[in-house]
Amino acid sequence: MRFASLGSGSAGNCLVAEAAGTVVMLDCGLTLTETERRLARLGLEPRQVAALLVTHEHGDHAGCAFAFAAAHDVEVCLTHGTLAALRSEGKALDGVRVRTISGRERFAVDGMEVRPFTVPHDAREPVQYVLSDGASRLGVITDIGISTPHVQEMLSGLEALVLECNYDRDLLWGGSYPRWLKERIGGPFGHLDNRDAERLLAALDRSRLKHVIGAHLSQQNNRPELARAALARALGCEASWVGVATQDDGFAWRSL
Ligand SMILES: [Zn+2]
Ligand SMILES: [Zn+2]
Numbered sequence: 579m580r581f582a583s584l585g586s587g588s589a590g591n592c593l594v595a596e597a598a599g600t601v602v603m604l605d606c607g608l609t610l611t612e613t614e615r616r617l618a619r620l621g622l623e624p625r626q627v628a629a630l631l632v633t634h635e636h637g638d639h640a641g642c643a644f645a646f647a648a649a650h651d652v653e654v655c656l657t658h659g660t661l662a663a664l665r666s667e668g669k670a671l672d673g674v675r676v677r678t679i680s681g682r683e684r685f686a687v688d689g690m691e692v693r694p695f696t697v698p699h700d701a702r703e704p705v706q707y708v709l710s711d712g713a714s715r716l717g718v719i720t721d722i723g724i725s726t727p728h729v730q731e732m733l734s735g736l737e738a739l740v741l742e743c744n745y746d747r748d749l750l751w752g753g754s755y756p757r758w759l760k761e762r763i764g765g766p767f768g769h770l771d772n773r774d775a776e777r778l779l780a781a782l783d784r785s786r787l788k789h790v791i792g793a794h795l796s797q798q799n800n801r802p803e804l805a806r807a808a809l810a811r812a813l814g815c816e817a818s819w820v821g822v823a824t825q826d827d828g829f830a831w832r833s834l
Contacts, residue, residue, distance in 0.1 A: 579711040583828025584616035597711030598689035607638040624650040629687040632656040634704035635663035648673040659703020695732040697722040700767040714834035720794040723766040725778040734783040743792035743805035744769035750799040772808035779812035791821035
């Protein structure tokens with residue numbers, strides 16, 4: 579299996595994973611043209627995407643999901659709640675193939691096993707995903723207010739982890755965001771800060787991890803070196819070993 583990010587952060591998230599010739603896309607929060615441009619940068623064509631997995635309805639994850647799916651005849655996998663939320667926003671479903679999924683049941687996209695799991699976040703029915711080709715497992719988790727025993731169980735013993743490091747607590751609270759927004763981001767249905775991510779990582783079985791990448795960093799309220807240092811503390815490794823996904827470039831292909 580290999581995986582790469584097209585971009586990560588509040589201006590749009592999109593990741594791709596490929597196993598045995600099957601490509602899945604996880605979230606589609608960039609514009610349609612930008613998604614196509616960045617897929618090409620990774621050597622992929624949109625028609626190669628076998629399924630688009632959506633985590634939740636927020637624009638930075640689902641903004642162009644239906645538009646991409648309609649333009650390239652790609653099946654969209656999402657929970658009932660996420661579908662209902664996108665419908666109520668008036669998102670056009672014309673020409674879109676939809677597969678509703680449960681946050682408790684794994685399913686297959688050709689040669690890729692997909693395990694959704696439920697998370698606390700201020701969306702209708704949010705999930706995050708673990709992907710597996712049968713030999714290795716990749717977990718991707720962003721947009722979660724607090725960790726839970728269920729989340730820890732899902733993320734233990736993986737070979738690769740893309741983990742939200744949304745903000746640094748001091749930068750957020752000392753910054754210019756309005757109080758209600760600071761409370762939303764920092765609350766139990768908001769996002770993980772660097773220390774939350776460090777604690778979550780420290781609580782996992784890390785024995786098989788070959789890749790750890792900080793993701794969904796706030797451009798106002800975080801710095802890559804702070805996220806790297808926090809994850810490196812949990813891993814007991816050099817900070818340079820830890821990857822960070824950026825808004826403009828995501829991260830390049832990594833292989834398992
Ligand atoms: Zn987000
Ligand atoms: Zn969100």
